[in-house]
Amino acid sequence: MKTATATRRQLTWARRRRAVAKFWGDYRQNRAGLFGLAVLAVFVLSALLVPWIVGEDALSVTRPAGEPLQPPSGEFWLGTDRSGRSVLDLILWGSRVSLTVGFAATLISIAVGSLIGILAGHFHGWLSGLLLRVTDWFLVMPTLVLAVALAAVLGRSLSTIVIAIGVTSWPTTARLVRAQTLAVEARPYIERARALGGGHWHVMTRHVLPNVMPIVLAQTTLMVAGAILTESTVAFLGLGDPTVPSWGSTIQAARDTGAVSSGLWWYILPPGIAIALVALAFTLCGRAIEGVLNPRLRNR
Amino acid sequence: MFHTNHRGRGLRTMLAGLLITLLACATTLFAGTGAHAETKDEKTLTIAVSQEVDSLSPFLAVRRLTTALGRLSYDFLTNYDPKTGKTIPALAESWTTSPDGLTWTYKIRDTKWTDGTPITAEDARWTFDTMMKDEAAATANGNFVENFESVSAPDPRTLEVKLKAPQATMLALDVPILPKHKWEKAGDFAKFNNDKEFPIVGSGPWVISAYEVNQSITLTPNKDFWRGAPKFDKLVFRYIDDSDAQVEALKAGEVDFVSGLTPAQAKALDSAKDITVNKAKGKRFQAITLNPGARLQDGTTFGDGNKALQDPVVREALVRTIDREAIYKTAYGGFGEANGGYIPSRYKDYHWQPEGDAVIGFDTAKAGQMLDAAGYAKGSDGIRAKGGLKLSFRFNVHADNPQYIQAAEMMREWAKEAGIELKVEPVSEVGALLDAGTYDILTTGWSVNPDPDYILGINRCSGLPAKAGGPYLSDAYYCNPEYDKLYAAQLAELDPPKRAEIVKQMQEKLYEDNIFVVWGYADQLEAFRSDVIASMTPQPDPGGNYDSQDGYWSWWSAKPVGDEDKAAADSGGTSSGLVLGGGAVVLAALAAGFVLLRRRGGSAADDRE
Numbered sequence: 048m049k050t051a052t053a054t055r056r057q058l059t060w061a062r063r064r065r066a067v068a069k070f071w072g073d074y075r076q077n078r079a080g081l082f083g084l085a086v087l088a089v090f091v092l093s094a095l096l097v098p099w100i101v102g103e104d105a106l107s108v109t110r111p112a113g114e115p116l117q118p119p120s121g122e123f124w125l126g127t128d129r130s131g132r133s134v135l136d137l138i139l140w141g142s143r144v145s146l147t148v149g150f151a152a153t154l155i156s157i158a159v160g161s162l163i164g165i166l167a168g169h170f171h172g173w174l175s176g177l178l179l180r181v182t183d184w185f186l187v188m189p190t191l192v193l194a195v196a197l198a199a200v201l202g203r204s205l206s207t208i209v210i211a212i213g214v215t216s217w218p219t220t221a222r223l224v225r226a227q228t229l230a231v232e233a234r235p236y237i238e239r240a241r242a243l244g245g246g247h248w249h250v251m252t253r254h255v256l257p258n259v260m261p262i263v264l265a266q267t268t269l270m271v272a273g274a275i276l277t278e279s280t281v282a283f284l285g286l287g288d289p290t291v292p293s294w295g296s297t298i299q300a301a302r303d304t305g306a307v308s309s310g311l312w313w314y315i316l317p318p319g320i321a322i323a324l325v326a327l328a329f330t331l332c333g334r335a336i337e338g339v340l341n342p343r344l345r346n347r
Numbered sequence: 348m349f350h351t352n353h354r355g356r357g358l359r360t361m362l363a364g365l366l367i368t369l370l371a372c373a374t375t376l377f378a379g380t381g382a383h384a385e386t387k388d389e390k391t392l393t394i395a396v397s398q399e400v401d402s403l404s405p406f407l408a409v410r411r412l413t414t415a416l417g418r419l420s421y422d423f424l425t426n427y428d429p430k431t432g433k434t435i436p437a438l439a440e441s442w443t444t445s446p447d448g449l450t451w452t453y454k455i456r457d458t459k460w461t462d463g464t465p466i467t468a469e470d471a472r473w474t475f476d477t478m479m480k481d482e483a484a485a486t487a488n489g490n491f492v493e494n495f496e497s498v499s500a501p502d503p504r505t506l507e508v509k510l511k512a513p514q515a516t517m518l519a520l521d522v523p524i525l526p527k528h529k530w531e532k533a534g535d536f537a538k539f540n541n542d543k544e545f546p547i548v549g550s551g552p553w554v555i556s557a558y559e560v561n562q563s564i565t566l567t568p569n570k571d572f573w574r575g576a577p578k579f580d581k582l583v584f585r586y587i588d589d590s591d592a593q594v595e596a597l598k599a600g601e602v603d604f605v606s607g608l609t610p611a612q613a614k615a616l617d618s619a620k621d622i623t624v625n626k627a628k629g630k631r632f633q634a635i636t637l638n639p640g641a642r643l644q645d646g647t648t649f650g651d652g653n654k655a656l657q658d659p660v661v662r663e664a665l666v667r668t669i670d671r672e673a674i675y676k677t678a679y680g681g682f683g684e685a686n687g688g689y690i691p692s693r694y695k696d697y698h699w700q701p702e703g704d705a706v707i708g709f710d711t712a713k714a715g716q717m718l719d720a721a722g723y724a725k726g727s728d729g730i731r732a733k734g735g736l737k738l739s740f741r742f743n744v745h746a747d748n749p750q751y752i753q754a755a756e757m758m759r760e761w762a763k764e765a766g767i768e769l770k771v772e773p774v775s776e777v778g779a780l781l782d783a784g785t786y787d788i789l790t791t792g793w794s795v796n797p798d799p800d801y802i803l804g805i806n807r808c809s810g811l812p813a814k815a816g817g818p819y820l821s822d823a824y825y826c827n828p829e830y831d832k833l834y835a836a837q838l839a840e841l842d843p844p845k846r847a848e849i850v851k852q853m854q855e856k857l858y859e860d861n862i863f864v865v866w867g868y869a870d871q872l873e874a875f876r877s878d879v880i881a882s883m884t885p886q887p888d889p890g891g892n893y894d895s896q897d898g899y900w901s902w903w904s905a906k907p908v909g910d911e912d913k914a915a916a917d918s919g920g921t922s923s924g925l926v927l928g929g930g931a932v933v934l935a936a937l938a939a940g941f942v943l944l945r946r947r948g949g950s951a952a953d954d955r956e
Contacts (some may be wrong), residue, residue, distance in 0.1 A: 076692065091698055107760060108677075108753070108756045108757050108759060108760060109670075109673065109676075109757050109760040110760075115680065127613075129677075129678075129753060129755075130677055130753065130756075201770065202772060203627055203773060204874035226687040284397075284943065285746050285747075285773065288755065288771075289752050289773055290756055290759065292770050300749070302591070303609070303749030303752075304609055304611045304749065305590060305594065305608070305609035305611045305615075306591075306611065307591040307595075308590075308591040308592075308594035308595055308598075308612055308615065309594075309609075309612050309614070309615035310615055311611060319656055
């Protein structure tokens with residue numbers, strides 16, 4: 048009995064390894080996807096290593112490395128900000144905030160979205176109807192307005208932004224997952240599993256969940272880009288924590304300084320380009336994954 | 348299986364990513380597209396403003412823009428000489444006071460309202476009397492008449508004011524005198540905004556002739572103004588919300604005057620062609636207030652301010668962690684003066700500043716020692732505490748003031764060195780926190796008039812709210828009986844040097860108590876097109892500001908460029924050959940412009956080195 052279980056597990060894992068290898072083989076065919084992955088790797092690595100590369104001293108406004116608003120030079124590749132800190136260092140530190148918020152908000156939204164989506168797809172009747180109505184209600188809730196309202200109530204902090212994004216962005220995932228759940232549950236093997244005595248829990252976790260995971264993965268990569276963008280927008284509107292340097296708050300600080308009309312391009316452009324790059328990278332990855340999972344898209 | 352629209356969304360997200368920076372630039376570019384509707388002969392002076400109108404009724408208007416409009420369109424009894432700052436005649440030609448200082452008699456100038464009706468003492472009497480009797484009419488300037496016993500107009504040229512106690516501000520009554528014949532039928536002054544009938548009948552150098560909400564306010568000259576008519580044919584206050592957009596509009600010639608520049612903008616405009624940057628000594632102070640325990644007049648305490656701030660040692664230690672010099676060097680780009688005195692240094696007669704041992708200067712080590720001695724020991728997190736009172740303070744900063752935020756960030760780091768935690772929390776407005784007493788530290792800033800009575804008066808014990816949530820003028824919950832005694836003494840002192848001496852003692856008290864902590868005075872940064880405005884009078888003259896003056900000097904005195912050589916310009920240029928020559932001229936101009944731009948770029952780079 049014990050060996051049989053082990054063997055079954057081994058088999059499963061072997062199958063999964065094969066699937067991943069095939070997935071990677073297909074993914075590699077997509078050049079844009081590889082480019083996106085490379086850019087992401089660079090950003091994630093620098094975000095992880097920044098405390099050792101740059102050090103926290105770089106963020107001090109009372110002991111800055113340079114004079115305020117110096118243009119780019121050999122010492123400061125991207126110039127300095129209004130306090131005299133290196134803009135490059137600010138962007139490196141800012142990547143931590145942007146990526147953290149991006150992933151955290153996406154995690155909330157994916158978790159909630161998948162749960163509600165699977166439940167709404169699996170059960171029928173009043174529960175499904177109720178969940179769908181709730182989803183519809185959240186679907187039309189504007190993120191920015193909610194973020195502003197939450198910031199007023201909870202105070203300006205990163206967690207407020209994460210909650211605001213997470214709470215407003217799950218309905219798309221839920222809708223998507225529900226559709227996929229319906230498609231999966233219509234297949235004959237689900238009926239067989241039920242006939243063999245599989246309960247709701249078994250069907251949902253063993254059969255539906257693994258089959259909706261690919262779609263969830265693709266949705267995640269696409270959603271992170273949106274979340275990073277929303278974080279930047281909210282920080283840009285001055286609703287973030289000004290003492291934490293994120294990309295959005297750097298752009299806001301640059302604008303407050305009058306960077307646009309004073310020609311301080313090195314202060315306002317780099318954080319914008321960083322946001323665009325990361326959003327682009329996530330989008331490229333997401334589309335590449337989509338292409339792998341959906342053969343109809345591959346030949347386009 | 349996959350919704351196609353969600354792929355589209357991915358693409359949109361990506362594009363939006365690129366757009367977020369461009370958005371910042373775009374607002375700037377779109378703002379300057381309004382046409383410059385102006386005939387050649389009509390000289391218009393356009394001023395960019397971002398503040399909204401609260402009311403055009405001088406009884407209600409308290410904002411900078413609208414009080415300035417009141418200045419321009421209604422004459423006051425007296426005015427301030429821009430050169431000396433001393434009181435000079437305006438609507439009152441001369442004045443006398445009784446030996447006991449309780450009766451003031453003003454001789455009213457023989458001049459006319461803009462609708463041709465003569466101005467009489469009755470108009471002035473009605474204005475003050477209404478403010479005394481109608482609470483709504485006292486909204487903006489009620490403090491001036493609080494101490495009035497009665498006002499009368501024995502004849503059309505004589506105004507007589509009787510006081511309850513001597514009052515030093517009788518020659519600084521900054522109250523627009525209103526035309527009784529227009530206003531007595533206005534009805535409820537709380538609701539009357541004076542914005543239905545144009546042009547608005549007034550007596551100042553300019554007449555408000557049109558007002559489009561959040562678009563523009565247009566003024567035309569009062570040709571019969573007794574001090575002389577303004578030189579421009581039109582004065583327009585144009586709404587441009589965004590500071591960058593205002594600067595772009597100035598560069599493009601869409602507006603002729605911009606105020607409230609950031610240090611970076613002022614530096615960049617310094618090298619721009621046809622634009623003059625004015626760095627005026629500030630009439631505002633920037634400060635923080637430390638919550639000493641919010642309370643009502645009857646002593647009832649309320650709110651949840653950190654009780655540690657009620658300890659003078661903690662307050663002094665906290666003040667010692669503030670490097671005022673660094674704040675003005677970095678956050679204000681060097682355009683400002685670090686100074687702990689309450690009344691800005693531009694008012695030489697009243698300004699006081701600590702000297703020698705009295706200075707509570709920047710010294711984080713000393714702050715630490717003081718706190719050690721007082722028993723505030725550092726905890727494991729590096730924050731000091733004593734008896735459960737943690738030196739961790741909420742620091743509420745005006746979110747719309749970038750300099751405050753930058754200074755707050757700096758103060759947070761300094762305080763940390765001394766074991767004090769400041770939690771910087773930007774807020775869109777502090778009023779609610781203040782009324783509830785739910786703050787520890789707030790940023791603040793006040794404009795100071797040439798006469799310091801008002802700004803000193805806000806910190807009296809009698810200024811504390813009478814009931815919970817009641818109106819509170821100041822923002823410090825300061826109350827010191829000695830200070831109040833000095834306030835009464837200065838108000839009753841009619842000898843200016845002696846009064847100044849008392850005013851200085853009051854500032855010393857404020858400074859020692861470390862509740863109202865002034866950082867200093869930021870310069871007022873303004874810029875105007877020197878190819879439109881040839882000259883205008885600053886206040887104080889020289890070295891002062893043009894915008895929000897205590898008087899109408901700048902816009903009244905502004906001279907258009909080209910008035911002198913108008914005749915020469917009219918005789919030049921005929922139309923023959925103009926079309927042929929046009930192309931060549933355009934090319935030459937382009938080439939010249941290109942060369943000029945390159946040279947300007949070069950010189951700008953040199954400046955920065």
